[in-house]
Amino acid sequence: MPTREQAGAARGAAVSRVLDREIARVRRETGSTTPRVLDVGGGSGTWAVPLAVEGCAVTVVDTSPNALATLARRADEAGVTDRITPVNGDVDGLADVAPVDGADLVLGHGLLEVVDEPGRVLTALAAAAAPGAAVSVLTVGRYGAFIARIATGRLAEARRLLTDPHGRTGPDDRLERRFDAGQLRELAAATGRLEVETVQGDGTLEAWLPGPGQDGETAGRDERDELDALASAVPALGEVAPRLHLLARRY
Numbered sequence: 001m002p003t004r005e006q007a008g009a010a011r012g013a014a015v016s017r018v019l020d021r022e023i024a025r026v027r028r029e030t031g032s033t034t035p036r037v038l039d040v041g042g043g044s045g046t047w048a049v050p051l052a053v054e055g056c057a058v059t060v061v062d063t064s065p066n067a068l069a070t071l072a073r074r075a076d077e078a079g080v081t082d083r084i085t086p087v088n089g090d091v092d093g094l095a096d097v098a099p100v101d102g103a104d105l106v107l108g109h110g111l112l113e114v115v116d117e118p119g120r121v122l123t124a125l126a127a128a129a130a131p132g133a134a135v136s137v138l139t140v141g142r143y144g145a146f147i148a149r150i151a152t153g154r155l156a157e158a159r160r161l162l163t164d165p166h167g168r169t170g171p172d173d174r175l176e177r178r179f180d181a182g183q184l185r186e187l188a189a190a191t192g193r194l195e196v197e198t199v200q201g202d203g204t205l206e207a208w209l210p211g212p213g214q215d216g217e218t219a220g221r222d223e224r225d226e227l228d229a230l231a232s233a234v235p236a237l238g239e240v241a242p243r244l245h246l247l248a249r250r251y
Contacts, residue, residue, distance in 0.1 A: 011046055012202035013225035014232035015138055015245045019047075019105070022134050022247070023054060026104045029132075034083070038103040038128050040091055041111040043067025045074040045084075052080035056105075059085045061097055091115065094124045101130045109138040112187075113175045119187055126193040129250040135194060137246040138202060142167035142178040144242040147207060181239055184246045194248035201232035201241025 026035040034057045039048045043062025048071060052058050062068055068086045075084045087097045091111070106129045112118040125135050142161060149158035149169075157169040167178030181199045188194040205228045231237045238244070 011050070012228070012232075012243065012245075014200055014202045014204070014229045015109075015136070015243075016050075017229055018198060018200075018245065018247055019051070019136060020054075022105055022136075023051070023056065026133075030104070032104065035104040036102065037105045037107065038098050039107040039109075040094065040125060040128075042107060042109055043071055043086070045071035047107055047109055048084055049074045049078050049080060052083040053078055055083075057083050057085075059087060059098060059103075061087045061089050061091070061094065063088065063090045091121050091124050094128055098128045100127050103128050104130060104133050106133065106135045107138075108135065112137060112139045112179070113177055115176065118177070119190055122187050123191045123193070126191045126248075126250055131250055133250050134197075135188075135248050135250060137184065137188075137248075139184070139244055139246075140175060140178045141201065141239065141241055141244040142180050143240045144201070144203075144207070144244075145178050147240050148242065151207060179244055181235070181244060184244060188246060188248045193250055195251055196246060196248045198245070198247040199235075199238070200245050201238030202243040202245045204228055204231040204237050204241040206242055 023035055026032060034055055037051050037056045037058040039058055039060045041062055042048050042060050043064050044067045048058040048060045052075065060071055065088060068088060071084065071086055075081045089097045106125045108125045112121060115121045122137065129135050146158050146161045149161060160169050161167050166176065168175065184199060185196050188196050205224060209224060232241055
């Protein structure tokens with residue numbers, strides 16, 4: 001089961017805005033009314049269902065039957081079952097279930113922090129993207145996790161987050177690693193197929209601002225989301241966000 005810290009559990013405003021722009025670009029440049037999206041590890045539909053509602057054809061690859069069942073329920077409730085293709089599989093067999101060069105947008109959200117070889121996984125995601133298409137990675141940030149531990153008085157865990165080479169808190173940590181922005185850039189470069197366009201924070205304000213109140217909740221949420229997107233784009237602030245987002249272009 002994913003932890004609350006994992007990136008795939010949240011749909012932040014900063015990432016949503018980038019993906020909306022990317023879908024608009026695909027439609028504008030290709031003329032496609034149904035952009036092809038491949039969501040690897042997104043079985044519960046957090047990202048797949050909203051993208052399908054926007055008119056995308058989304059293939060979701062996940063190893064968890066329970067997550068895929070949740071996806072099916074959410075897709076049915078949203079009326080987009082015909083736009084979502086669930087696949088029980090993992091990134092090791094991605095080429096068997098997703099065509100090479102076949103997707104207009106590839107998502108790997110909440111994925112790199114739990115796999116054994118993130119570089120190999122990112123290379124597989126890049127291979128599934130069509131030339132000129134984007135790969136979106138959302139993962140747990142090391143420094144955001146450090147700030148969260150400091151704020152709750154878990155100083156020993158905070159120290160280990162900084163000193164462990166993979167940003168882990170110890171042998172009982174449920175994540176394999178946490179990243180900083182430089183590490184994400186290096187991973188993308190090492191694929192030999194991706195050019196980084198965006199590295200930003202996501203959920204930057206989560207640790208600092210309470211949620212909007214019941215009175216005027218929608219207006220409060222919109223204002224918070226706009227401010228979060230602005231803050232997340234500032235490198236110094238993005239680095240201490242709970243999640244880091246990378247968008248890279250396949251060449």
